Amino acid sequence: MADKHYVLFEEQQKDRGINLDEVKEKLRTIKIETPSWGYGDSGTRFKVFQQEGVPRDPFEKIEDAAQVQKHTGISPGVAIHIPWDYVDDFTKLKAHAEQHGVHLGAVNPNLFQDDEYKFGSVTNSDPDIRRKATDHLLECVDIAKTVGSKELSLWFADGTNYPGQADIRKRKHWMYECLSEMYNALDEDMRMLIEYKFFEPAFYHTDLADWGMSYNMAQKLGPKAEVLVDTGHHPQGTNIEHIVAYLLDEKRLGGFHFNSRKYADDDLFAGSLNPYELFLTFYQIVSALYDEDAGVQKNAKSIAYMLDQCHNLEAKIPAMIRSITNVQTLYAKALLINLDEVQQAQEKQDVLAAEHAVRKAFEFDVTPLLRVVREEMGVPADPMAAYLESEYGEKILKRGKGGASW
Amino acid sequence: MADKHYVLFEEQQKDRGINLDEVKEKLRTIKIETPSWGYGDSGTRFKVFQQEGVPRDPFEKIEDAAQVQKHTGISPGVAIHIPWDYVDDFTKLKAHAEQHGVHLGAVNPNLFQDDEYKFGSVTNSDPDIRRKATDHLLECVDIAKTVGSKELSLWFADGTNYPGQADIRKRKHWMYECLSEMYNALDEDMRMLIEYKFFEPAFYHTDLADWGMSYNMAQKLGPKAEVLVDTGHHPQGTNIEHIVAYLLDEKRLGGFHFNSRKYADDDLFAGSLNPYELFLTFYQIVSALYDEDAGVQKNAKSIAYMLDQCHNLEAKIPAMIRSITNVQTLYAKALLINLDEVQQAQEKQDVLAAEHAVRKAFEFDVTPLLRVVREEMGVPADPMAAYLESEYGEKILKRGKGGASW
Amino acid sequence: MADKHYVLFEEQQKDRGINLDEVKEKLRTIKIETPSWGYGDSGTRFKVFQQEGVPRDPFEKIEDAAQVQKHTGISPGVAIHIPWDYVDDFTKLKAHAEQHGVHLGAVNPNLFQDDEYKFGSVTNSDPDIRRKATDHLLECVDIAKTVGSKELSLWFADGTNYPGQADIRKRKHWMYECLSEMYNALDEDMRMLIEYKFFEPAFYHTDLADWGMSYNMAQKLGPKAEVLVDTGHHPQGTNIEHIVAYLLDEKRLGGFHFNSRKYADDDLFAGSLNPYELFLTFYQIVSALYDEDAGVQKNAKSIAYMLDQCHNLEAKIPAMIRSITNVQTLYAKALLINLDEVQQAQEKQDVLAAEHAVRKAFEFDVTPLLRVVREEMGVPADPMAAYLESEYGEKILKRGKGGASW
């Protein structure tokens, strides 16, 4: 049936002046990393519901991630979290990944689960704790070099719960000092992606609370520092695609942590709520991919796409597959926007026509397109169905309950 | 020094036509329960930082709570959470409380930490799980009868994370069925306080999401069911005091879970952020205490005041004392509002005068008043200082780390 | 081209077990009223940008609305606002509507633009002003009887800007008194739809601030009173579809005011932002249409669908057409949900399958279906294109600038 649908789809898009070969090429080459910690148990402060079959160590996490890559073909990277994924020999972990058809991706330092970080890590008023935190950052740079990863994703839980608890401005300086040291340890082809978050776990102030604070820090540090946008880390109502366009224009958009939210940092699977917002984000990216400014184009091409979500209730591997295909679906739709048509309407200041030129692309059913793209890539046309039909989900149940968690 | 300050304060308030004796009487008789679980370790989904000296069992929790009562004199009740505070012999726990000068307060069933409640408790599509949940509710009614508590505080984590996950309307009916059974088990002088919450741990829909859903449930159940307002459970911007006034007018305001928040359900200690909001809440209550409608007055007098907060970073007992004194402070200020003055300005539709008649009461420093009230009650004039000077905080350190948590 | 697409679409849906005849029947029979005031000039507090061609009186507004009906076939009703649409002879206005193929719909009293309503209308502490407001409500009931309208849509701007400004509880009683009088004037087959709003123009408290307050008022008044949900009148993050499901279950969902928003009550055209939310709202409605409970079904069938939006920047008539087709599109998608499939997954508590059973319907491109439905109805397959090709938009320019506004 896909054939008939695709034939019609192709005809339709050609009539619209869409270069489907280019669209398909882009869909084949996007890469979205999955997070090793997304395969382990997770929950809320109220309860972690353990699932059967959850991986028990970093090696099993990579095996699970390899299933996602096997079925989608666009998630070959696996982000790791240190110390959750700490192993004695990272070359072994790297080799394990490669044997399973994936590679180790962004390295994520963890500066929030040690008792000493109760009042901050790189912002702690105690210089010994800042030293320890910085050493951990440097250790992660080393691990990245060992495993061949070019990105370090930095999220800091640092903040305060009460007015007066700490000196906001001093903390800002301390963080800069620690990050400078880390920055200097990076190779020329490495980069640090600086994440920000509106709140949680800090409930009064968060040291890096918004894109502006991450961006300013990145600017001070230098060109190897960029901003990481987690789609769940903003105040309600924030126009995320505006921030994305802004950072692209400043050539400082490092990457994404995709996930969905309705309220706070709910970490639901990507694309499950408000898919139009994700489409509009990709619209800004696609528009930048074709920008006249080579620097903007270059930034758009180098975005590190990553998932960062929890599957508290749903099965882990299928949820990850759904996220990948959701992101792919919304990217495909954004690629169907006729940018010339949009621009012409914008020039005429015809609001309805300009809006519609964007919106109509969202309405297409891109399933036939994605099936064909996947077949061309040699992965299942329906990744989810193929995974569910495989015996992998059954096989891992023997791991039992009580696997890795964060 | 307190004397001179109080003399001036007294003079000032008498000039304003405030009946200080009545104010003092109200300040002496308000009772604010502390939650047993507020003495244990707590944290966020990212980390629970354990504290030294945390109570290891329900008996030690009560001892800690007794310290708060000893120093404040207005927190003689200790709310308990089942099964966190489950003991083989509740009469023993009750006696222990009484020996320490406190009593067991509201009984809080827990329907969110058993694996079976992953997809809901009283709203679960599986009738066996609903049965189990209802039995737990009934068990809690029994415990309440045993310990002599007249209130059951009901918070349900029930909800869904994704559109389509469950049938919203069916769940509504199932919840009603379970609660009806519980309602029928209550003695005539008992009541169930039905809490609502905007979100968390459910991230798509929460079965009791707002006051309207709790209120409607209470109405269907009957007069022994009332609404419990947790000050951290609303969307941003919600006018909580309006809801309080509304429920008082409907004679269905059961009680409060006090705590502070800036973002979501942050559970910071009461009064620490936006104290004016808490003052305005008490303004509505004070106004109801003097209402012409006897039913409204009666409701205002029967409000169950309770704290429900976490002390993730700060010491437990002092945080509880601060909360109690913060609530007391803001209640005291609200009692200094000259309601006649407010009413006269309202009748003239003089916005600035009416607003000012309320606001000016907030500006008074009520420290001298509270010192005198405490002295009259035989508790320390400065509860926090007195506690910190006591050796209790030191003494309990020998409990070590790893005490009770939720 | 539509043919080939529709053939494939039909085949696809039949394979899924969807009864397309029933879907089409529902799409033909839904009616969405447009608001007369949506054709006039509108703006923000900062500026009203006047458009050329805006209707100059109620008769011209109806002519414009008739264009929307002519091109969409599902918007035969035109809601009116009194006194904006006040005419000496309403039978003449009614006849005018009928001559243009439309009819007068919901009557909307206006209680916020007279100087006397500065401090409230039905909640004003001045009984004369309440009398005046009530008389206006009664006048609107009369107008509704005259023009044959069965619905009165009630939105009150009543509220306060400052704490203490007014007595919240008294205002609640005054409103009830006024609305009771209006309620008693309704014929048996008439109904009043009570709207609520989170804030604006009141900035401290709004007398009917949420669905719970409207619902409680409706309950007190009686069965002819129902709740009106304006999609822009909620706090950020509110799960609107939950409220819709809740009201359907209580058989008190009166109708909708559709529009889009990202921040507050932005009044953008329906479906332009977060279309998935509107789809999920229709999912709840479709589910109720097939409910076992006859009362729920009946409520779902009697929902009054209305638009209430401003077109500050875009052309009025085309914006209205876009809104109608957007609503139609999202309703069509919701009708493609296989409710059995959803239910089966829900019963298995298979979160991913249940979510997907809903979501997949959203992914279909329903353009071919809507083209066919429209052709069957005798309206243009592409309403917007047809309107733009007509000369109507050109013709009305001779009205010039400075037409009706609100």
Next chain:
Amino acid sequence: MADKHYVLFEEQQKDRGINLDEVKEKLRTIKIETPSWGYGDSGTRFKVFQQEGVPRDPFEKIEDAAQVQKHTGISPGVAIHIPWDYVDDFTKLKAHAEQHGVHLGAVNPNLFQDDEYKFGSVTNSDPDIRRKATDHLLECVDIAKTVGSKELSLWFADGTNYPGQADIRKRKHWMYECLSEMYNALDEDMRMLIEYKFFEPAFYHTDLADWGMSYNMAQKLGPKAEVLVDTGHHPQGTNIEHIVAYLLDEKRLGGFHFNSRKYADDDLFAGSLNPYELFLTFYQIVSALYDEDAGVQKNAKSIAYMLDQCHNLEAKIPAMIRSITNVQTLYAKALLINLDEVQQAQEKQDVLAAEHAVRKAFEFDVTPLLRVVREEMGVPADPMAAYLESEYGEKILKRGKGGASW
């Protein structure tokens, strides 16, 4: 009575180690500009309720502003809005101000009320409109030079209502070009204060949506460009004092537009809602006033304090006086924070003690202090009472209704 109270207050603060002379000096020297447009009629998009006695031209606005200065002594500047305050001869307006004991303050260009700005001013895709907008900015620079004002406050309504409506990145560049031209026209001792706003009147994207965008623009432009913080222009939950501390640390905090809000940009009078937030903002400023870094100190000393609020329901002049005294009150309280005590608790990471060291200052009643400060300044001890007792409010009624509005 003030005496006795002040004697006790003085004793109390000296015991705490507070240097009251310094506090009083700071309270005498703070200056808070009032906005000329705050004396005219204002309202919401639903209705402007006209008041009697509203000034009919810029000269009368200045006379009204002079009343605020006369009674408070700390509001000698009057911000003007062009073209609302456009007069043929600005030297005459300047002289008029001086005759009334005030001076003209920040000049505010208006780029949102001309029909041509419907789709943007400095971001409009039409170069002629950008030219016109830039010319207006340059004209305002000239006016500022003429009247001797050193500040230009820039708020842009520029934004879009729908996705795709305009090219976000191009608009960013256009705005920079226009502002550069303006920047170059500034004298060395002048500065431009760049305001940002979350939303309204734009409902999809606002070109300067947050502090980060204003700050980045200021950085690109040069040292004469700084950020203007309007307290009503943030998403819900935003920690404004954090942004203030951040900008002070970057030495880019230009000034404030004070007002209160519960929901959106409600523009209620300053300090009327959440006074603690304003206190905490002043805490950050006071802390910066004593910073070791001379640049931070200098920034803290050069902050331009301004009101920007609407008085839709309340009388204009008294509302302005209340705002000034509210700001003064909260600044006074912040000056009572013992910064050494805070710092010592912070160094010990004693959360409760640090929080309390800040909070306790908020609890003092500073009325006696302010009475004394005012007496020393030769202004009424109770500015509001003095104004109300004056005949000014009565006198201006003869202006009638229908004065200036914005």
